[in-house]
Amino acid sequence: MSKTSSLLTGAAFGLTLAVAAHAADVKNIAIITMNDTPQLLEVKEGLMAGLAAHGYAEGKNLNVNFKSAQGNFGTAQQIVRQFIGENPDVIVTITTPTSQAAIAATKDIPIIFTTVTDPLKSKLVTQEKHPGGNASGISDLVPTELQLNIVKEIVPNLKTLGLVYDPSLDNARSTVESIKAIAPKMGFAIVESPAMGINNVPSAGQALVGKVDAIFVPNDTTVYGAFESLVKVAQDGKVPIFTAERRSVQRGAVATVGFDFKDMGKRTADMVDKVLKGTKPGDMDIQYMKDLPNSLALYINKDSAEKMGVKLPPDLLKRAAQVF
Amino acid sequence: MSLYAFTGAIETGLAFALVALGAYLTFKVLDFPDLTVEGSFPLGASVAAKLMVSGVDPWTATLIATFAGCLAGFATAFLNLKLRILHILAGILTAIALYSVNLRIMDRPNIGLINMTTVYTPIERLGVPSLYAPVVLLAIIVVIAKILIDLFLGTGVGLAMRAAGANPRMAQANGIRVGRMIVIGLGIANGLTAMSGALFAQMLGAADVSMGIGVIVVALAAVIGGTALMPSRLVPMLTLACVLGSILYRIALALALSTGAIGLTASDVNVVTAVLVAIALWLPVRRSAFVKRLGR
Secondary structure, three states, X not given: OOHHHHHHHHHHHHHHHHHHHHHHHOEEEEEEEOOOOHHHHHHHHHHHHHHHHOOOOEOOOEEEEEEEOOOOHHXXXXXXXXXXXXXXXXXXXXXXXXXXXXXXXXXXXXXXXXXEOOOOOOXXXXXXXXXXXXXXXXXXXXXXXXXXXHHHHHOOOOOEEEEEEOOOOHHHHHHHHHHHHHHHHHOOEEEEEEOXXXXXXXXXXXXXXXXXXXXXXXXXXXXXXXXXXXXXXXXXXXXXXXXXXXXXXXXXXXXEEEEOHHHHHHHHHHHHHHHHOOOOHHHOOOEEHHHOOOOOEEEEOHHHHHHOOOOOOHHHHHHOOEEO | OOHHHHHHHHHHHHHHHHHHHHHHHHHHHOOOOOOOHHHHHHHXXXXXXXXXXOOOXXXXXXHXXXXXXXXXXXXXXXXXXXXXXXXXXXXXXXXXXXXXXXXXXXXXXXXXXXXXXXXXXXXXXXXXXXOOHHHHHHHHHXXXXXXXXXXXXXXXXXXXXXXXXXXXXXXXXXXXXXXXXXXXXXXXXXXXXXXXXXXXXXXXXXXXXXXXXXXXXXXXXXXXXXXXXXXXXXXXXXXXXXXXXXXXXXXXHHHHHOOOOOOOOHHHHHHHHHHHHHHHHHHHHHHXXXXXXHHO
């Protein structure tokens, strides 16, 4: 072997070592979402902000591969396979179907799921405490009873509550089921108005005008996608609308006790950080967003209340974390 | 593209190849653009998933799902033949009705199938790694389905179906009952589609009511793209072209998903799909123009 070539080999070896050492400091995370709805993108935004707060800077010590299946299940399946091939340090799955696809496809790569309502029923995990396996995450189950209490506080003579939701969404459906279960106890009847697809949201709202004292919308990406149209219907018909998260109140709902989706993304980042530091997802309990400290707050939209013809009790306004 | 991404493309392509074979029967042979598949695909998934969580073994569940798909095809044929509703509209009507039907069947929008015994489990028990098991089984099923369709189109009924699609008036004049051919064709096509849905759900780990979104585009992309790349007059070559078209479509999508390469981002996937289909549609036009120029 000539001197130059051995020198070159040595240099190449040194370079490889340097690259390897560098690569060890860089974490790779892969994120998949089923859809690009504003709510889900807020979760992703919060996740990125949370990771930054934990000291991960994208492009420096963090590589992020973010993909949306754009509603297509075949694409979701392929994205998951692609992620597995890239062998990232952790896969973050936003929504129930993408979480199912990832968990069905790999038993090795750590998975943190988020924006899933019922991790047990969706078969993501078999138990909440120490789920075992390679997956854990955060549920967006809403504090339904607290939210309905606010509705009753603002509409004291509530006899009939209308529900606008997309029955094809697992998350929305389970909220509706839990409302149905507690409605008799709280003393009001339920009228369901399904909105299959974003174009049917306004007509689903119109169908309730005159029949109900208030409308409640669960965490439903379809309805939130066309939320302004529902607000307009409610203003015209003088029916107050209540929702399950912060931003929809900013967009025109009267009030909610709920959490912020960006905040949920940040809490997801906390779990991701633990995994990146070596904790196994199987040792991390499933978290419920509504039970986490400081996750819930009261949000009120004064202007909307006026337009929808309801009076806000003064002490309620005092308790609010934010009045739009 | 990694090996995993590549096998992922192959297995998804194989699963959807059954839909493509069905679309070949309706779209190419019968000249009947059938949109029922957007409903019969999730129907197959829903029926199989519901039966599986109720304790039925996965093979029986998949078979019953396939028959449910045939019924969906019959429904579209009924709307078209008896109620005289335009073929495209008849398919759309069945598909949107099936959306509600699927919600009823599952009683919720999503049934998880993770860690359940599926049709792929026996293959895994043979020692095939779980990531490759679907490819092996799907390849066998697709080859069998392809050969059966080839044989079927050579039988008396099959030839009658081809005649009914090529020239309905002439076929009718020769004593072929065109309506019956449409019923049979739609039944087989949607049975294959539902089987595909059932097999895909078991691979994905869930059946979901929204699974049908985009199925028709994928099926047509496979049929049109495949037959454009491999033009032929022979049925066995054309069905092979549909299967390969389905796989090639997925490989192209996998390439599109490998972002960074040509500045594509996550949100560009659908436009890539549309461009691929448009190119496939344009290829035959260009080829015939080229041939014409040579002839001059």
